[in-house]
Amino acid sequence: MRRGSGSGPAWWLQVLSPFLLLLFHGALADQIRYSIPEELAKNSIVGNLARDLGLSVQNLPTRKLRVSAEKDYFTVNPESGDLLVGDRIDREQVCGKQPQCVLEFDIVAEKPLNIFHVAVILQDVNDNAPLFKQSEVDLNIGESTRPGKAFPLDPALDLDAGSNSLQKYYLTDNEYFEVTEKETPDGRKYPELILKRFLDREEHNFHQLVLTAVDGGDPPRSGTTQIRIQVTDINDNPPMFSQDVFSVTLREDVPPGFSVLQVTATDQDEGVNAEITYAFHNVDEQVERIFNLDKRTGEITTKDNLDFETAKSYTLNVEAKDPGDLASHCSIQVKILDENDCVPEVIVTSVFTPLPEDSPLGTVIALIKTRDRDSGENGDVYCHVLGNEGFVLKSSSKNYYKLVTDRTLDREAIPEYNVTIVAADRGKPPLSSNVIITLHISDVNDNAPVFHQASYLVHVAENNPPGTSIAQVSASDPDLGSNGLISYSIIASDLEPRALSSFVSVNQDSGVVFAQRAFDHEQLRSFQLTLQARDHGSPTLSANVSMRVLVGDRNDNAPRVLYPTLEPDGSALFDMVPRAAEPGYLVTKVVAVDADSGHNAWLSYHVLQASDPGLFSLGLRTGEVRTARALGDRDSARQRLLVAVRDGGQPPLSATATLHLIFADSLQEVLPDLSDDPLPSDPQSELQFYLVVALALISVLFLLSVILAIALRLRHSSRSAAWGCFQPGLSSNLATGVLPNYNEGTLPYSYNVCIASQSAKTEFNFLNVTPEVAPQDLLCGDDSWVPGTLGDTDVPFVSDSISKPRQPNPDWRYSASLRAGMHSSVHLEEAGILRAGPGGPDQQWPTVSSATPEPEAGEVSPPVGAGVNSNSWTFKYGPGNPKQSGPGELPDKFIIPGSPAIISIRQEPANNQIDKSDFITFGKKEETKKKKKKKKGNKTQEKKEKGNSTTDNSDQ
Template identity: 70%
Template sequence: MLRSFRKAETMKTQVLFLFVLSLLCGAISQQIQYSIPEELAKGSRVGNLAKDLRLSVKELPARKLRISAEDFFNVSTESGDLLVNGRIDREKICGRKSECALEFEMVTENPMNIFHVIVAIQDINDNAPWFIAKGIDLEICESALPGVKFPLDSAQDADVKSNSLKIYTINPNDYFSLSTKESPDGSKYPELLLEKPLDREQQNYHHLTLTAVDGGDPPLSGTTQIRIQVTDANDNAPVFSQDTYRVSLQENVSRGTSVLQVMATDQDEGINAEITYAFLNAPTSTSLLFILNPNTGEITTNGTLDFEETSIYTLGIEAKDGGVHTAHCNVHIEIVDENDNAPEVTFVSLSSQIPEDSDLGTVIALIKVRDQDSGQNGLVTCYIQEEVPFKLESTSKNYYKLVIDGALDREHRAEYNVTITATDKGKPPLSSSTSVTLHIGDVNDNAPVFHQASYVVHVAENNPPGASIAQVSASDPDLGPNGHVSYSIVASDLEPRALSSYVSVSAQSGVLFAQRAFDHEQLRAFELTLQARDHGSPALSANVSLRVLVGDRNDNAPRVLYPALGPDGSALFDTVPRAAQPGYLVTKVVAVDADSGHNAWLSYHVLQASEPGLFSLGLRTGEVRTARALGDRDAARQRLLVAVRDGGQPPLSATATLLLVFADSLQEALPDLSDRPEPSDPQAELQFYLVVALALMSVLFLLAVILMIALRLRRSFPAVWSCFKPGLGSKSGPRVSCNYEGTLPYSYNLCVASHSANTKFNFHNVAPETGPPKDLLDEDPSMDVCASNEDSQIAYDSSFPYHVSFCRLT
């Protein structure tokens, strides 16, 4: 019971402190006040909090409304009413305080705000007076004179004001009356008055009923029994030097510290003057904190005093002599506050993650500071120790807002450890610190960045399709989708339709693939614009140029531009003066190579010459010059077979045939060019057909002669027979190739067997644009026919004084 009483007294003190503090801070922040009686049923309506705060009921869930007194109240999200959530016992909350109020804070978010609410608790008469002792025992000397007063134990009533204890009564009797007295602390106690002298011999024992009545409606009462024993005379009672003793004592003094010493005197002598001291009706909590020396009246501490628990102690002390006389006094001990409590820092609300693009002044946390000390010892200031882009802004009643004070960049710093220090104004000051880690949330504020300003890629031509030719890479310091990069081709100097057939890029890795084999001769270089794009919203991107250089390979043979072939595919001729001196520039072989670089570096070589040593050929220039003068035994018609090689590895080559005729004039060279056709006219065509018929007849005659010779040589020369065996004209048999070479003054034939099933006659006549006279064609003595087989090709070469025929049986 004493412990409950102590807790009630403690809560009374705290609530009183909050109430007074709220009255002082009313001008600082808006307060909502309500008044309710105690012991309301759970769910009872206190008031419409949403209406009084000018909040819409619909937006209450979104505002995330919270109150700090959840044990006593809650807020209905449907109506906005403040409802009773638990038992409200004014005596338990405020104790003996005359005024009782519950003060709490209501916090809302989106936006964040705080409101102060005060609910005054009205007392109802729910506690009847009661006495600590079950009975009161008195010893009154019979010598006591009428008018002597005997203070009695007071009753306790937890209610206050009009519901508190009002009056004491006793049952009617002849010897005693009762009056109600008020002590300095405002409490009422009964005082028994002797109305007439007592006579122990007539009655040595009196029994009275003491009743304590409160002022409630209806009034409540409590009783105890007074047992009075009449003793022999001890006519002087002890007397205290003061009715009330007052003393101040610092909290946290050590155990055994002397508080004060009470003093009572008795005019009697002997045993009747021996005084002993004792606590009168002291609560258990008080008797545990203080010790009273029964002989000396010295009061010392027996425990730790805490101003925050109890600031004033009132002790009743009784002095009793050796007889039956007693005296009473009160000791008021005032506890002086010391700065023994460090401030406390509590986060009422805290944002778990802060976007890095948050505006300056954005509230990210609401902080409450509290110091249990009073006065200057309870005044607290807060500050941040580190250099961080945040600051504290003071609000009403020990509340602070933590707001953004600088630009945030997650890529520069992803989190901050903020230490908030609270310091009071005591002497010496006390402080406490609380650390919190603030995480910076990522936003897509960084575009991808390529690792190179531009890319140049070298790819050899004839690459395999689908091969990787390059890789681009870009980085994005953002997180998650904001930092995930994909690649694409956004522009090119190629035709848009042809771009996809040349290259592609992997969206995930940035690897560039060739979709086809490149040809250096068709496309030597092209440029792409690649884009790296993140997956943020909105997405950010960056572009980079990539130039692809197609390297050359030796995949093109040289092409001879001069000497050019005639319309029928035959080689043309060049004339050389007969008197040409050594070094005379006869002609020049002109060739080109589609490749480039070393692969296109051409060199010229003589493969075959009718008269070796007559001409020289420039290795790099392709110029044909006379090496010596034309001799009498040299043929007027010369043939050079020239090879043109490039510088590749392996080298590629082409050949050109030069027909050179030594003559001083065109008319002189015409007899050697009789096999060249004249310009088309009816007379020339008729003569041509006559020559062809004569040639065919000659060929048939020669074939017959050759066949006879072959039959004779069949047994002696099997190898030669392989060229002229029967079945020469069969489509399924081997083909015969006969070459009549005219590099000597007289003609000779060469035959080579080959297989073919085609029958085709091709006549190649080499002649100048202006054909020779008709009589030259008629008088040509060297017209030969290689064979009469259907599969034959006949070419007439007039590069020498005598015509040589080249025939291939196909």
């Protein structure tokens, strides 16, 4: 039963003891002592450590006071510094029957590290009542027993100590017995029952008494037992031992069953009264547990192992009793000899782990306490660290050690240490034990990231898709966690003043470098980056690396011709070559450049097309145009070269240039030819114009054809007997009527109608002419000229509104492609118009601008770019001769579409001589001039028959 919070001297003593200890603090050296009663409630205040240790309350959170002990009997309040009871403390369990119970432990303070020794004295509280082993005791006492005879009884046990322990025995009132206290040699007290007068078996043969044990507590506690006494017949002689006290010495390492001693008692009686039995009397439970007594022989043996550290000696009380309950007693003192049988203990009270790797030398890692329950040299313990791990032990006080660092730590080299602490005693042989302390090293950001390469060289082909990864940088950091987590960034470049983010970026986690745009080798051939790898430690560490990016070339630029300068239509100006140029003469040089580099910019020159392939040579790499041979008499004075410039890429790209070369000895010789070159026109606008004109002409001509056909039917009823140059094999889809020959009547002209040599049709379409149109005004033509519809046939005709004959344009000597490429500063643009002159409607002949000296000249020319045999025509209308054509007059020259020849058609009176056919061919200007002179000389000749003279195209 625990003592309540009553009042009394003992209680005030307990309360005042901490203050008394403070008064003697100077005398306690380095140990602080407190005294408290046992069984205090949890979190009861023992004392204020902060005040007693001289520590400031403000510094307590940093000092981190804590208790270092094997059992958590006490704790420290970290805010106030009070020492508190941490758990229930039972003095009897902690110290047993020891007269003084002291709990020793250590208080650890950090920054700086200090260890304070604290001792707490446990004061006993009367929480245990005396208790007898047996609730009933039976005694047999002979009636002849003399008064004064003592009968020892088993004592009551009280676990309390001091004044709270057992103090007195009381026996119920009676006239035969009384109780007294006796003490054994080892200080143990036991009660004895004393007979006061003779017993009378006949009067009372049975007595029952109550024995009460009372302690000295306040209030006192007590325990009782029943004593039942049976009065027996007389037994005169008790057993007797040879001596009252025996002494025995035993080694603590004797095994169980070892014979300690055999006691012997003798009885003078005979018979049954002489039979003696032995038993332990008034001994502790520990004695009965360790020793065994044979009740017949009196031999004492060990039942369990002896331990010097538990008990250094034992007292064995042996009783010899005969059947008449006459007994005698002896005491056996057993002394235990210490043996080195206890292994030293290593107790780790505090371990500061994990330990930062940047801890300085001498940092305390753990607090260690040693203990050996042996005595003397067997209990003298020393410690050391096994191996050379970089740690040493320093003794702070007896049996206390500090484990400190002896060298710098590096987690990246050794992340964990297993420190073995060995404790050994000085016994013979010495005993030792060890304990392993696992020490984890915590990471500190002491390693900067390291790139796997000293520098990076990256090749990237130009025209790369935006967002393509071009490289990856990688760095490693041996640190852990955020200290080893690396982020990548670009911190510098030589792209200034251009924005870096528009060119490249880097993934901060993977280190992949991306191109933000398509690179152009011609604009940016290389650039330098500085990348940084930075960890996430505190403070952060970083490393830089340079990356050079080379932008590779691709063949994405075609060659560009610098000379000769190209016009918008792609042609170049002419170059003049002396007529007497020898082979190898440098005519000109094609100069081209390519924005690419390397093989992609390696240019080669090739002739794609030439007027005369053997006349010039072209340097493959230089682009020089040289004469391959001298100019011949039959060679044209104007030459054209189409030159291709190719690069060396895959696939190759090319550009073309057209060279116009003129063989002449002076510029004045060249100018007349250049003035005849037509000015290029817009094909689209001309095409729209021609479509409108063509539709109008088709409508008008269709009406004329119908009217003409009706008029011809009415005027002529007979079929013509002969047709000029028609072949017998040709057929017509007309019914039974044919065209009249017009040879009959009074008309002075005759006409020949011819089919174009290249026409794919064998049918005729006849135009219906108006009455004002004379039959002699009809001309031979091609079906591509002006179609008219009459039945299923098409025959080309020309109305009488055709103007007077005009001189041929000398530019018809050249092909359309050559004329289109020619350039002249004397080109004249003439506006084409359709106008009506005096004397009736006049349709002007199609013409192109010309520098011909005849003011009335007009002509039809192929469009720019048309070939020699092209059937498509470009019409330009310009002012012609204002003179109106008379009746029966025809133009002197007419063009057959699809043929390069110009047909000269002249009308003469009947009495004139017949004019010879006039042939004009393309590209032969001199011959054309001669023919013109010849035609003027032959005007005096007369025709042999009426009709129109037909000029055959013999120069195809």
